[in-house]
Each structure stands twice: as C-alpha cells, then as structure tokens.
Amino acid sequence: MEKKNKTISYVKKVEVAFSDIDALHIVWHGKYVKYFEDAREGFGKKYGFSYMDFYNHGFMTPLVDLQLSYKKMVEYGENLSVHITYVPVDAAKIIFTYKIFNETDDIVCIGKTVQVMTSVSKELIFVNPPFIQEWKKKWLTK
Amino acid sequence: MEKKNKTISYVKKVEVAFSDIDALHIVWHGKYVKYFEDAREGFGKKYGFSYMDFYNHGFMTPLVDLQLSYKKMVEYGENLSVHITYVPVDAAKIIFTYKIFNETDDIVCIGKTVQVMTSVSKELIFVNPPFIQEWKKKWLTK
C-alpha cells in the first residue's frame, strides 16, 4: 500500500537591494544562499520548524549540502519569489528544494539544501527524534 | 593518441573571522561561497585568469552552477586552506573544484563551480574565444 505525503511549501518575497548586486550589476551569486535561508526561516515560522523550534528541543540542524543553479541574471530593483518545498525522507535529514521566480515568472534560480540533525554538543543524530515524527504526522499526512 | 593536460591549482589561506561565524558558533554556510570566490581570485591573479582579464577582453563569466558539501564544522580562530583546481573542458565553460582543509588537514568542505562566458551585453558565448585557447595552450599543455 502506497504512502502518500502532502506537499508543504512557502513563498518568500524578496526585493533585490542595492547591496545585493555586484560590480556586474547583477545579484551576486552568494546572495541566493541568503534568499534560501530567508525562505527556510519563513517556512519554519509558518510550520513550527525553525532553528529555534529545533534548538528548544535540544537540536541543531547544520547544512551538509547546498546546490544552486542560476538560470537568469537578476538586476537591481527586481522583485523575486522564493518558493521553498519540504521533501519528505525517512532518514534523519531535512531536505528542501527551491525555485526562485522573477516578476515575469521566469525561473531565475533553482536549488536544494540538505541538513542533518545534531545535539547542541554537535553529535550527529541518526534517528528522527519524537518531536519530528509528530511534526511529520501533523503536517504531511493526507 | 591521448591528450593529457597539466593540472593547475592554487591554495588560498583563510583565517576565520569573528563575523564569519553564526549564532551556532560555527562558520555560516554561506561564507564558504566567499572563500571559493577568494580562491578563484587568487587563482586568477596567479594565472592571468581573473574577472578583469576576462572583462578587458570583452567577456563576463557569471556562475551557473554552485555545489558545496560540508564535511566538518569550522569554528572561530581556525585557519583554513582553500585548494582550487581548474578542470579542463572543451566547452565554453569554466569549471573549478574546491577542497577546504583545516589546520589538522581534515577536509571541512568540498565544492564545484561552473561559469559560462558572456559578452559584456550579457549574450551567452558558445565557443571559446581565442584568448582562452591561447591561455589553455600556455598553461595546460604538458
């Protein structure tokens, strides 16, 4: 019997700031890492899945993998929508995918992050702690 | 008859600054993008392959792909060595791989960047311009 999950996601609006652009007059590629993080924060607030939610349960969630593909240059003054989607996995990992659109709905960047869980003393956790299992039941069950 | 290229690389020393670390007291994952860029700049200066060298020939080299894998958390005060290696390809692309080591020679991060070439008016270039072909002959031929 097939198990199906709900897809949960969030959209973060980003206004490209003057200090986001580099000498080529396009958004500096490193800034997208911050846009992804801002989207994760928005997702975390919406779904009770933020850094602080984890920290209060005794966990940290460091990134172990980060991928970005840049599809279109973005200039000063553009408004972007960062779409973040949670990718369910059984392992004790947190995976998100990202799609960033400009105002004319062109994809400008796609990406993916993988986070692991550690104790606050930075020991890796291999099994999802109970509060994550409850969180999954609450949000992902159809 | 097999063609073999020389491997050219560069090592950039990085001292982790207070403002590189985040609230978890480890280097913020986005900072590594800057460490990679600093290594590319050092490589560019050493081999005549910098942003400005390209720009002076009428080209820009935006990133289209960025991958990072974090292997070990890095703390304030650590000294890192960013090893950057040029990966020869026939296409009009610039590929680098990266390995970052701490002082005890643990790998803390590996990564890869792919850049394309455009004209200064941001039109994509599909064939390596002559100055790149000369650069390759000069530096990569065994």
Add this chain to the structure above:
Amino acid sequence: MEKKNKTISYVKKVEVAFSDIDALHIVWHGKYVKYFEDAREGFGKKYGFSYMDFYNHGFMTPLVDLQLSYKKMVEYGENLSVHITYVPVDAAKIIFTYKIFNETDDIVCIGKTVQVMTSVSKELIFVNPPFIQEWKKKWLTK
C-alpha cells in the same frame, strides 16, 4: 523672513534574520549599515530620490560620513522599524538621520549619513544640480 521646510521621512520594516545575528546572539553591529541603506532605498523609491534617479541624471552619491550609536542589543526574531528623515541643507550634500525602534518602541540604534554628489566619472559636485533644486521645491516647500 524665516524659511521653513517640511520634514519628509519614511519607515522601513526589518525582520531580524538568523544570518543577521553574530556569535553573541545579537544583531552584528555591521548589519545596521545595511538596515540604514535599506531605509534609504525605501525613501528613495517613495520620493523619487534613489541611486537610480541620481544615476539617470548623471550623478553618483557616495557616502562620506557614517555614524551609528547602539542603544540596545537586538536579538533574532525581533521586528524593527527603521525611521529615516531627510535633513535639508543648502550645500550639495545629502544628509539623513535614522532611528531604529524595536516592537516595544525602545530605540535600539540612532545614526546619520552624509553623502556627496559626484559625476559618473567621480568628480565632486559643489552646487546642487537643477533636478535636486526642483526636487527640494516639490517635496520640502510647506
């Protein structure tokens, strides 16, 4: 006969992001420079006084003076209001003052910026160009 100007100002809302805080778990002091810039951008858009408005008239407006006084530490998750006010002067300078409030209306930071005007070739301008005089007439006259 006394000349009186209208006071024009703008309020920029800022949500403190995870990457804004430092290892002491407070907003890194350098981030406020960005909050000020974001407020100037918002002001610029509202009143037709942005970097691009100047650039399109052939001018740049580099900062020559920046002052910040920190009154209260700010933590992750706080929401700030950056109040920016234009300070009229006769000289060819652009002066803003800033007050940043937290959600309980405590002042957390005050500051001031002074910008000069240059041509795009970076020559200092000593007399306000006509478009600035018109702008002042439009917005500051009571």
Add this chain to the structure above:
Amino acid sequence: MEKKNKTISYVKKVEVAFSDIDALHIVWHGKYVKYFEDAREGFGKKYGFSYMDFYNHGFMTPLVDLQLSYKKMVEYGENLSVHITYVPVDAAKIIFTYKIFNETDDIVCIGKTVQVMTSVSKELIFVNPPFIQEWKKKWLTK
C-alpha cells in the same frame, strides 16, 4: 604629576576582494566596518585583547558607537593598510581609532569605535575588571 601612556597599535593588511565592491565599482561603504573588525581582531591577537580573551574572563564587549569618514574611493584590486590604535581611557570602555591607507599612502578612511563591557548575561560593567587593569599596566606603562 603627569601620567603618560605608551601608544599601542597594529596594522592589518587588506586586499580588496571582488565581492567588496558595489555596483559603482568602489568598495561598498559597509565593508569598512568589517575592515575595522578585522583590525581589532589582529590587535586582539597581538596584545591578548580579543573577544575570546574577554569571553574567557566572563565579559562581552559590544559596540556602542561607530564612526566612519570616507576620504577617497577605493577600487577592486587595491591593497589597503588598516592602522588601529588603542585610546586609553579610565572608564570601563574600549576605544579604538582607525586610519586606512591605500598603496600610495593616501588616507581613504578614518574612524572610531567605542565598546562597553558587559557580563555574559549582558549586564553593563561600570568598573574595569582586574584583568583589564593588569593588561593596561602591562602594555601601556612607559
């Protein structure tokens, strides 16, 4: 009877990186805050006066005042020298002044920072703790 202190200072070398420059092709004004911090770190290491030295004694040293005056635009590829000087005061404050020079010994930026001391629970300290008094005796007495 006049008390005279020795002047202690440190010079931090900074290479302007591509990501330090903004769309106007000059160093973004906010980057100088980081250059100042890097100089404080270098000073701290040289004289046993770093964030960590304070932290290990139970103190934090947040900035309460920051002033910068920009004297000359700085471009990509320039090499800067950040001169930091400790300004002795009797109060429980830490004051530094800064002068940044380019390669032709022009002053490009001057500035000042004021830090206070707090306990790790962020309570303000009004009297210099003993380790500071010893530090002053060691380094400042002629």
